[in-house]
Amino acid sequence: MEPGLNVMVGGEAGQGVQSAGFILAKAFARGGLHVFADQDYESRVRGGHNFFRVRASAAEVAAISEEVDILLALNEESVDLHRSEVAPQGAIIFDGDKAKSTAAGGNLASAPLARLAQEKGGNSVMANTVALGVGLGLVGYDQETMAEAVRHQFGTSESGESNVRAAMAGYEYATVQLKGLLKRQLTPIGGESRMLLNGNEAIALGAIAAGCTFMAAYPMTPATPIMEFLAARSDELGPVVVQPEDEIAAMTMTIGAAFAGARAMTATSGSGFALMVEGLGLAGITETPVVAVLAQRPAPAVGLPTRTEQGDLQFVLTAAPGEFPRAVLAPATVEDAFWLTVKAFNLADRYQLPVILLTDHYLAGSYATVPRFDLSKVTIDRGELLRPDEIANPEEYKRHKLTPSGISPRVLPLQGKALVVTDADEHDEEGHLIEDADMRTQMMLKRLRKVDGLKEDIAPPRLYGPDEAETTLVGWGSTYAALKEAVDSLRDDGLDANLLHLSELWPFPAQAVAQALEKAGRSLVVESNATGQLARLVRSETGIKVGGSILKFDGRPFTPAYIVREVRKEVTQ
Amino acid sequence: MVDIADYAGPKPAWCPGCGNFAILTALKQALVALDIEPHRVLMVSGIGQAGKLPHYTRGNVFNSLHGRTLPPATGAKIANPALVVIAIGGDGDGYGEGGNHFLGAARRNNDITYLVHNNQVYGLTKGQASPTSDFGFVTKTTPQGADMPLNPVALAIVTGATFVARGFAGDIPHLSQLIMGGIQHRGFALVDILQPCPSFNHQNTFAWFRERVYKLNDDKHDPTDRATALDKAQEWGDRIPIGVVYTERRATFEERLPGLARGPLAERQPNPADAEKLLVEFQ
Numbered sequence: 001m002e003p004g005l006n007v008m009v010g011g012e013a014g015q016g017v018q019s020a021g022f023i024l025a026k027a028f029a030r031g032g033l034h035v036f037a038d039q040d041y042e043s044r045v046r047g048g049h050n051f052f053r054v055r056a057s058a059a060e061v062a063a064i065s066e067e068v069d070i071l072l073a074l075n076e077e078s079v080d081l082h083r084s085e086v087a088p089q090g091a092i093i094f095d096g097d098k099a100k101s102t103a104a105g106g107n108l109a110s111a112p113l114a115r116l117a118q119e120k121g122g123n124s125v126m127a128n129t130v131a132l133g134v135g136l137g138l139v140g141y142d143q144e145t146m147a148e149a150v151r152h153q154f155g156t157s158e159s160g161e162s163n164v165r166a167a168m169a170g171y172e173y174a175t176v177q178l179k180g181l182l183k184r185q186l187t188p189i190g191g192e193s194r195m196l197l198n199g200n201e202a203i204a205l206g207a208i209a210a211g212c213t214f215m216a217a218y219p220m221t222p223a224t225p226i227m228e229f230l231a232a233r234s235d236e237l238g239p240v241v242v243q244p245e246d247e248i249a250a251m252t253m254t255i256g257a258a259f260a261g262a263r264a265m266t267a268t269s270g271s272g273f274a275l276m277v278e279g280l281g282l283a284g285i286t287e288t289p290v291v292a293v294l295a296q297r298p299a300p301a302v303g304l305p306t307r308t309e310q311g312d313l314q315f316v317l318t319a320a321p322g323e324f325p326r327a328v329l330a331p332a333t334v335e336d337a338f339w340l341t342v343k344a345f346n347l348a349d350r351y352q353l354p355v356i357l358l359t360d361h362y363l364a365g366s367y368a369t370v371p372r373f374d375l376s377k378v379t380i381d382r383g384e385l386l387r388p389d390e391i392a393n394p395e396e397y398k399r400h401k402l403t404p405s406g407i408s409p410r411v412l413p414l415q416g417k418a419l420v421v422t423d424a425d426e427h428d429e430e431g432h433l434i435e436d437a438d439m440r441t442q443m444m445l446k447r448l449r450k451v452d453g454l455k456e457d458i459a460p461p462r463l464y465g466p467d468e469a470e471t472t473l474v475g476w477g478s479t480y481a482a483l484k485e486a487v488d489s490l491r492d493d494g495l496d497a498n499l500l501h502l503s504e505l506w507p508f509p510a511q512a513v514a515q516a517l518e519k520a521g522r523s524l525v526v527e528s529n530a531t532g533q534l535a536r537l538v539r540s541e542t543g544i545k546v547g548g549s550i551l552k553f554d555g556r557p558f559t560p561a562y563i564v565r566e567v568r569k570e571v572t573q
Numbered sequence: 574m575v576d577i578a579d580y581a582g583p584k585p586a587w588c589p590g591c592g593n594f595a596i597l598t599a600l601k602q603a604l605v606a607l608d609i610e611p612h613r614v615l616m617v618s619g620i621g622q623a624g625k626l627p628h629y630t631r632g633n634v635f636n637s638l639h640g641r642t643l644p645p646a647t648g649a650k651i652a653n654p655a656l657v658v659i660a661i662g663g664d665g666d667g668y669g670e671g672g673n674h675f676l677g678a679a680r681r682n683n684d685i686t687y688l689v690h691n692n693q694v695y696g697l698t699k700g701q702a703s704p705t706s707d708f709g710f711v712t713k714t715t716p717q718g719a720d721m722p723l724n725p726v727a728l729a730i731v732t733g734a735t736f737v738a739r740g741f742a743g744d745i746p747h748l749s750q751l752i753m754g755g756i757q758h759r760g761f762a763l764v765d766i767l768q769p770c771p772s773f774n775h776q777n778t779f780a781w782f783r784e785r786v787y788k789l790n791d792d793k794h795d796p797t798d799r800a801t802a803l804d805k806a807q808e809w810g811d812r813i814p815i816g817v818v819y820t821e822r823r824a825t826f827e828e829r830l831p832g833l834a835r836g837p838l839a840e841r842q843p844n845p846a847d848a849e850k851l852l853v854e855f856q
Contacts, residue, residue: 030856195855205851211843214652216644234832237847240651241832245677249644252637256617256648259635260656261839264648282638372852378845394612412839413633413649414656417612423628423636424620432628433636 004034004057005186006065007135009128010082011074014046016128019153020072021052022367023167024132027149028056029196029369031142031188036061036481037367038557043221043305049077058189062333062368062481066561069184070138072131074113076102083108091182093134095127109178116173121166129163133170138178139186143171195370199337199363199478202370203293204229206341207265208238209378212291214262216242216253221305222364223267223295239265247272251279251292258288259422261412263345263382267293270312271301277319280354284324286422287400287408287447289348289355289383291341296360298555307555308361310477310528314536316356317506323444325351325451328506330358332462332480334368336503342378347457350383351450352407358505360528362557363478384409388416398429402442406449451507458504460512465491465498471571472520473563474546475527476502476534483526485560490567496521497567502534514542524570526550526563575608577601582630587622592742592768592779596690597626599745600659603752615656617646619666621697623690626661640670643678646685647826653839654684654827657756664691668704668723675725679734679761681826686755686762689725690742692770693777700773707776727806729763730799730819736762737802737819741786742769743779747815754817760825767815782813789816796820 009021018039025037033056042048053068055061066085071092073079076099079092086092086107094102096110104110111134117126129150136146147164154160174181197205204226207215217227231241239262244250250266258264268276273294283290294316298309316328327347331337337359344355386409391397397418401408408429413420421431426443428434462480465487475483483499490497500516500523502509517523517538525535525546530553535546550566552558580601587593604614616627620639627634633656637645646660667675667689678685693710695701702712702719709718729737736758740748748766755762767786769779789796794805794816802819827833835841 193856195852197855201855205848208851209845209848211841211845213838213841214648216648233851234830236832236835237851239832240830240838242647242651244644244647245673248641249647249674249677252641252644253648256635256637256645257652257838258648259645260615260649260652261837262648262652263843264652278638279641282641286635372856373848375845375849375852380843380845382843412653413615414613414653415839419612419631419633421627421634423634424638425636431634433625 003065003067004055004059004061005139005184006068007054007070007072008051008068008082009072009074009131010049010051010078011128012047013041013044013050015074017050017052017074020128020132021054023149023153024135025054025367026152026196027136027141027146028054030149030193031145032191032193033058033189034060035196035367035369036063038064038362039365041306049081051078051082056186063485064557064559066559070135070182072135074128074131089183091138093131109181111170111173111178113170116169117166120169121162123162126163126166129166130170133167134174134178137171137174138182139184141186142188143168145188146171195372196367197334197370198365198367199331199334199359200225200365201229202334202337203341203357203359205373206338209373209375210263210342210345211380212239212263212265212345214254214257214264215239215266216244216250216257217267218243218247218250218272220269220272222297222361223269223293226267226293247275248279251276252282254290255279255283255286255288258290259286261415263349265291265293267295269295269297270299270303270315273312273319281320281322281324282424283354284320284326284447285424285426287352289352291344291348291355291357293357293359295364296358298553304555306361308528308557309553309555310360310533311553312358313476313505313533316358317537324447325353325454326506327353327355327454328358329355330477330503330505331363332477332501332503334363334366335370337363338373340503346379346381347454349385350381351454352383352410353450358477360478383407386411391416391418394418399431400427400443401429402446405453406446407453455507458507458509460509461500461502461516463498463500463516468519469498470496470521471567472498472500472517472523473567474500474523474525474534474538476505479526479528479558482558482560482563486563486567489560489564495571508537508541510541513538514544517542517544523547524550524567526558528552528558575605575610577605579611580604580630582628585629586625588772590771591622592692592770593622593626593690595742595745596688596748596766596768597629599748600688600752601630602745602749603756606749607753607756609657613657615649615658617642617649617658617660619662619671621663621666621695623661623663624666640666640674642666642671643674643685643687647678647681647683650683650685651827651830651833651838653837654833655837658685659756660685660687662689664689664693664705665695665703668725676732679729679732682733682735682760682823684759684761684825684827686752686764688752689763689765690768691725691765692768692774694770694774696770696773710776724806725763725765726818727803730802730806734763735760735821735823736817738764738817739815740764740766741782741815742766743783744815747788751817758820760823785811785813786815787812789814789818
């Protein structure tokens, strides 16, 4: 696997770590390169330590590299914390005017970031922009592409141009004063630039493409950017966005909107979803189509608010009292996040049930380049939703009619004369509350029958590498790219490995998983949680016990290199 | 013309002598008087004896969870503002379990009429203290006596509700007028209804209320005067005012959503190509 160029921007919150990192990523993407970027930050608005990693390559990259080629340290602490991650041939840039105790030498080089920002940009706050200019100057990147990326971030107003001057100053400083510091060079390769976006943005775009018209959500990291993105555009496009009093209201308001005919969604993280669980059951029994995004972070309770984990899989499978059908989709990549969001809306409408889109902090906030989404491939399926003229006898309409498929055709209130009645209590076909044992049994069976159709719509897991291998890694959700790269590395290194990866988790594709695992020499589940939740699910649904597990629950994402090291340990045991 | 027969439903499963019968009658009369056909109405109810009301008449119905009455009502109203949305619940449902939603709906000023059957006791679970039980009201779960009662009328006013009324199940024509006022009002309308419970509240009975209630209309009360409205809202004991306590005109939540100007959400036809212009932002 082509390692690409790896640039890290480090500093404290408020220094512009995120914007400098994003502009770097944008400049690389505009140059036709493949880019992957992730961010690491603390739950605070100022201070602390943050970093943003950008990996760019002419070949496809979709995960983080542990080794850094250029460290742009906006403060002294960043040098201390990350110098061990910098490659021997790499470069560390720091501001010698500010970092008095750090001395230049070896691969450490000082650049007057704040001074150049003041002189050329008119404000020392643009030190981050100077730094990114230094970084791009070191690799001899195209200056005009850099300027475009800066303008994309700051606009073409005076502030945008000041930042362009700051970036140019950094660039020139690198080419003149730091000439020869870094051997690695990187230039644009041209071609049509891909989209650069993160998982949250892909979900928001997916929602708009799917015709989502209503969203109610309560702010919670890392899901908040979805509602912010949609709210900013709701006047002329996309859904109406409501920020209600709490997550209980967010979920039940979403259900009310969906009942009245909106394509509706909500988004939250684990503890917020815990409050929505009661509503999830309401969607189940009233057979109301809703999409709920659960962007996981380490829990229980508040956990690590700005870190990542895959700890809520078992939670979402059985959340809410009682038994009712649901679907759980866990996007593998940023691109997958877009398409599975569209699918989530379609499944929700087709089977009239809640669909949970299970992401995590890592996917939500990581940027990747993807080919422009082909919107002509987006299909809209609102299921059995009848127009008023399609109902022969509105007086006899039954919202919860017993049918062979379990799906009762919907009509919307006020779209005709038919009365639409539903109830959180067990109800009859019309929707009125009942206590009758026989009708209860029939209604339960009707709802559960919907799973027969739903199962057919669940895609089989991805198999990467050869069909059969001595070691099969098993994973789900956002770890896909890291696992894929790990498999490539292992194979390059002579270890016969492949990958079985699930992004459509429920109803569980038991048969396909069993077939793949039966061929595996040894299977190792790789998950960002402490107890091997996918391994338990595989066992309960297929009877197969996964051979071993690589579990990580420190709040930090898997890297391909970490997986390779852990697999080596398991295999040599 | 809509006829009372259009709203005829099955026989309610309420106790004989329950105040709920009067509220059901008053609601039906209000809808008939306003000539609203059942298919234009969406009744969203919670859980409790009050929550069963929609099943005993006709209309679109979303019978929700305990306390979760206002949020689905809000979502439905936003999705289709042409629906006449009436939320129905009890004091435990609306002021206890759903208390936060009550505050949220009043602040947003959604165009919803909210009927609260306030019997100052939990009926469905058989006689426990509610958020509006009198102080010291002894029940099986509160042997020490109930806590200070919440004042829904005063709370609604200070929280931002734009139509706040109190009705009495012992005066159907007056209650029906209040419900009509709430439905006609553009904004969040609370009609808190004093509803004697013959089974579990032997303190606040029909006779007890009849001795105390008086009509604000007869008292020349000006409901647009917030200060006097708050005074009236706090009057309780020997004299209990009923009628419209407070009203004001403020933009509804739906009116404040520019996205709704493009037509009801329920009628929009999805077009994936709409997202095309957003894709450019990411290139």
